Each structure stands twice: as C-alpha cells, then as structure tokens.
Amino acid sequence: MVKRSKLAGKNRVGKDIPASPRPPVPASAAAPLVAVIMGSASDWETMRHTDQTLTDFGVPHECRVMSAHRTPTLSAEFASSAEARGLEVVIAAAGGAAHLAGVMAAHTLLPVLGVPMKSDALNGLDSLLATVQMPGGIPVGTLAIGKAGAVNAALLAVAILANSRPQLRARLRDFRAEQEKKVRAARLD
DSSP: OOOOOOSSEEOTTSOEEOOOSOOOOOOOSOOOSEEEEESSGGGHHHHHHHHHHHHHTTOOEEEEEOOTTTSHHHHHHHHHHTTTTTOOEEEEEEOTTOHHHHHHHHTOSSOEEEEEOOOTTTTTHHHHHHHHTOOTTSOOEEOOSSHHHHHHHHHHHHHHHHTTOHHHHHHHHHHHHHHHHHHHHOOOO
16 A cells, blocks of 8 residues: 555645544555545545545545645646656546546546536435536546445546556456345345
8 A cells, every 4th residue: 555645734735634533554665556635624524435445445545635626736737747747547536516536637648537426405306417517538437425435436436547467457356246245145034
C-alpha cells in the first residue's frame, strides 16, 4: 500500500487540508495506480469503502482531499499530472454539483469514475444527476449514490487495471466466484 497523505495538516504539495478520522497507513515501494479524491473530509465516511475495497485487492492507491471550488489550481494540477505520475484511474467523490469529477475528467485522459455523494437537500439525487450530465466529449463513469457506488467504483477500477494484470484478473475472478458461492448458500428461515 502506498502511504497516502493524512487528511489532516498538509497534503503532498504543502496545501492545508481538513482533518479526518482516518489513521495513517504504512508505506510501501509501490506507486499508486488509483487516486481516490474527495472535496472534503466529510466525504471520507463514504469514500473509505473505496479505499478498503482497493486495499482488499492489493491495489496501490492514494486518497486525497481537494476541491474543484476551494482549491481549483490544485485540482487541475493534480489531474493534469496524474498520468505522468503513473496513475491509471481516478475515482472522485461527486458532491451536489459534481464539479470535482468533472474537473478531473477535463484535465486528464485517464478514466474518471464519479461516486455521487448523499446530500442533505436531495439525498444524493442532485449529485447523481450532475454526474451523469457531463457534456458530450468529457465522460465521467457514474456509479450509484453512496456506499454501493464507492465499493463499485473500486471494483470497476480493479476491472480496468485487471485488463493488463493477470494476477489482479484472477483475484477479481475469485472475488466474483466467492460472491456467487455466498448467494447460492443463502437460506431463508
């Protein structure tokens, strides 16, 4: 696992970012393949499921806080340099306006997967609609609202990476087989 910057203090480019309940993780030599980004630390409650799923598959990744509105230059620089830094997929929490996922997609050729966040105003419907309404030519793959979308974004990133990584493909195949086994074994009392 790649050492991900804590969601408190300074991020990797020295910008202040909000505090988060997430503890630091051990570092390894592997460079991140996936970036998991969110507009604020409050999105961590949902996006931690993306982090955990990628960790379970052994996919090196980093989790970062940046905002399309409050740190627009940082967001654009991050997306513009993502491919050169070896990233292959970007997963972005998409708030009510979904601008973070859109900004990422506008500044990189990498696949960008948007996870609509639940909102107080419309329970995430605003986030979902904003994410699926990207203009033609700048796609953002849109997942379900909330936890299911966060998990599925990680699984979709694994599937993308598995196209060129046979060991990861085998792990994904095993994961799917285990899911089937659990469903077949389910009994109703």
